[in-house]
Amino acid sequence: MTQRTKILLIYTGGTIGMVKDYETGVLKPFRFEKIKERLPELSQLDSDIEHFSFDPPIDSSDMNISHWERIAKSIEENYQEYDGFVVLHGSDTMGYSASALSFMLENLSKPVIFTGSQLPIGDLRTDARENLITSIRLASLKENEQPVIKEVCLYFEYKLYRGNRTTKIDAENFQAFDSPNYPTLAESGVHLKVHDEFLYKKERQEPLRIFTKFDPNVAFLKIFPNITQPILDGILNLPNLKGVVMETFGSGNAPTCQWFLESIEKAIKKGVVVVNITQCMRGFVLPNKYEAGSHFENIGVINGKDITSEAAITKLMYLLGKNIDSKSLKIKYEKEVQGEIS
Ligand code: ASP
Numbered sequence: 001m002t003q004r005t006k007i008l009l010i011y012t013g014g015t016i017g018m019v020k021d022y023e024t025g026v027l028k029p030f031r032f033e034k035i036k037e038r039l040p041e042l043s044q045l046d047s048d049i050e051h052f053s054f055d056p057p058i059d060s061s062d063m064n065i066s067h068w069e070r071i072a073k074s075i076e077e078n079y080q081e082y083d084g085f086v087v088l089h090g091s092d093t094m095g096y097s098a099s100a101l102s103f104m105l106e107n108l109s110k111p112v113i114f115t116g117s118q119l120p121i122g123d124l125r126t127d128a129r130e131n132l133i134t135s136i137r138l139a140s141l142k143e144n145e146q147p148v149i150k151e152v153c154l155y156f157e158y159k160l161y162r163g164n165r166t167t168k169i170d171a172e173n174f175q176a177f178d179s180p181n182y183p184t185l186a187e188s189g190v191h192l193k194v195h196d197e198f199l200y201k202k203e204r205q206e207p208l209r210i211f212t213k214f215d216p217n218v219a220f221l222k223i224f225p226n227i228t229q230p231i232l233d234g235i236l237n238l239p240n241l242k243g244v245v246m247e248t249f250g251s252g253n254a255p256t257c258q259w260f261l262e263s264i265e266k267a268i269k270k271g272v273v274v275v276n277i278t279q280c281m282r283g284f285v286l287p288n289k290y291e292a293g294s295h296f297e298n299i300g301v302i303n304g305k306d307i308t309s310e311a312a313i314t315k316l317m318y319l320l321g322k323n324i325d326s327k328s329l330k331i332k333y334e335k336e337v338q339g340e341i342s
Contacts, residue, residue, distance in 0.1 A: 005047045005083040005140040010074055012067065013057030014090025016117040016128045027120060032057070038121050041133060047140050052078075060090025060116075063097055065317070069212040071097070072104040075112060076210050084111040084139030084147065088132070091116045091168060091176050094154060095310040098163025102152040102311075102338040103318040106211055107204045111139040111149035114163055115156060118174050127174045131156060134188045141194065151200035151338065153185060160186035162200070164311040164340035167281075180282045181306040181342065200339045215320035217242040218313055222279065223249065229259050236267040243273040243316045245309065252276050252285030252296070252303070265299040273320065273329060277304035277312050284342070300326070302333045304341070311340040 011017060011032040018027040032053040036042055042049055052074045058067070075085050089097055098114045105112065115135040117128035135155045141148040152163040157175045165182040169175075186194040217240045221232075236244065244267070248254045268274055276285050276296055284306045287297045297303070304312050315337065319329050335341070 003046075003142070005142070006081065007047045007049050007136050007139050008074070008078050008082045008085050009049060009051040009088060009136075010071055010085060011051055011053040011057060011088045012060070012063075012071065012090070013054055014060050014088065014092075014094075014116045015120055016088050016090075016115075016132070017057055018120040019122050020120070039129060039132065041129070042136075045133070045136055045140075047136055049136065050082075058090075060093040060097070063090075063093050065100075065212070065214045065216060068097060068100045068104060068214070069210075071101060072210040072212060075105060076208060079110070079208050082110075083142070084113070084149075086132070086135045086139050087112065087114045089114050089116050091118065091156070095163075095166040095168055095177070095308065096314060098152055098154045098166060099308070099311040099340065100214070100314040100317070102164040102340065103315060104210055104212055104214075105152065106209045107206045108152065108208060109150045109204045110147050111141075112152045112163075113139050113149070113160070114152070114154045118172075118176055127157060130158070130188075134158075134192070137192060138186060141192075148194060148196075149185075149199060150204075158188045159184050160188075160194075162198075162339055164314075164338055165308060167308045167310060169281075178281075180308070182339070211318070211321070213321040214314075214317035215242055216317060218244065218316050218320065220245050220247060220309065220313065222247045223254050227255065227260075229263065232260065232263050236263055236272060241272055242320050243275070245275045245277055245304070245312045245316060246301070247279045247309065248276055248285070249279060251283065251289045252278055252287055253290050254296075256291060261295050261299065264296070264301065268300045268326075271326070273302065273316065273326060273333075274300075275302040275304045275312055275316060275333065277307055277309065282306075300330065302330050305334070307341045315340060
């Protein structure tokens with residue numbers, strides 16, 4: 001006989017819990033209790049489901065560090081009592097939140113699964129039903145009484161991904177996410193197929209601890225052909241700036257002119273942390289492949305390898321929040337913390 005599991009749903013908002021205001025045609029959040037009414041199937045699962053709800057629920061465009069902290073705290077406070085956690089979240093910034101939570105929840109050894117939908121739960125053609133039910137099933141999986149999944153994941157349209165490897169790729173189709181540089185962890189077909197070899201396996205010696213002191217003084221710097229020195233310097237000299245995720249071309253290349261490198265070097269000397277990631281969807285930063293990327297290593301730019309933008313910026317907030325010197329930060333950044341980088 002399968003043992004019943006206890007799952008906590010953390011409802012933050014997003015399309016999944018929205019209804020249409022028929023006067024204006026605009027989608028608006030509604031109270032979470034209605035989700036259970038809309039999905040009577042929830043009571044057929046082998047799980048006791050309780051919920052914690054953001055009040056009011058929010059569009060994920062409004063997510064910030066304090067919301068991530070609220071999710072982390074609700075997991076920490078209920079950690080012993082529940083077998084797994086399912087976070088209902090708007091899809092727009094879900095990749096950022098899943099990445100942020102993967103860093104915030106240090107020593108996590110239970111499943112935390114983010115999910116949402118492209119169509120509201122009340123829509124006849126909604127994808128919310130499958131996404132939510134399968135997320136609960138995945139969060140309930142056990143082997144020898146131990147959870148099978150012990151990391152932050154994202155489930156969407158029949159696929160389970162490592163949360164901090166995901167990126168939103170589509171605003172129209174149900175398959176809204178991809179994990180361009182790491183394999184899918186599980187697939188939902190006739191059977192629920194878990195790819196055990198790709199799950200996060202590091203054994204936890206210590207209990208769950210949450211780290212919420214993220215530093216928000218960071219920015220993206222997307223390089224483009226014809227970027228000018230005043231624009232580059234303007235960004236690198238923003239007041240309070242502590243870190244920059246620089247999105248470069250191909251395998252980590254940028255303009256080779258003297259002023260470009262000098263501006264980056266000056267910023268690093270001033271104490272700004274600079275991370276190099278690629279604008280490409282797939283692949284790595286390979287600093288020594290072309291001359292155009294070869295100088296970054298010498299001036300102390302961090303190699304972001306194959307990290308996504310979402311994980312890159314949240315990891316930077318996380319490590320800057322640790323208040324460590326720039327050398328240690330570079331070493332920590334270039335190694336995986338939660339399976340986010342190869
Ligand atoms: N704007 C919504 C959100 O991210 C979109 C969604 O839920 O898919 O909150």
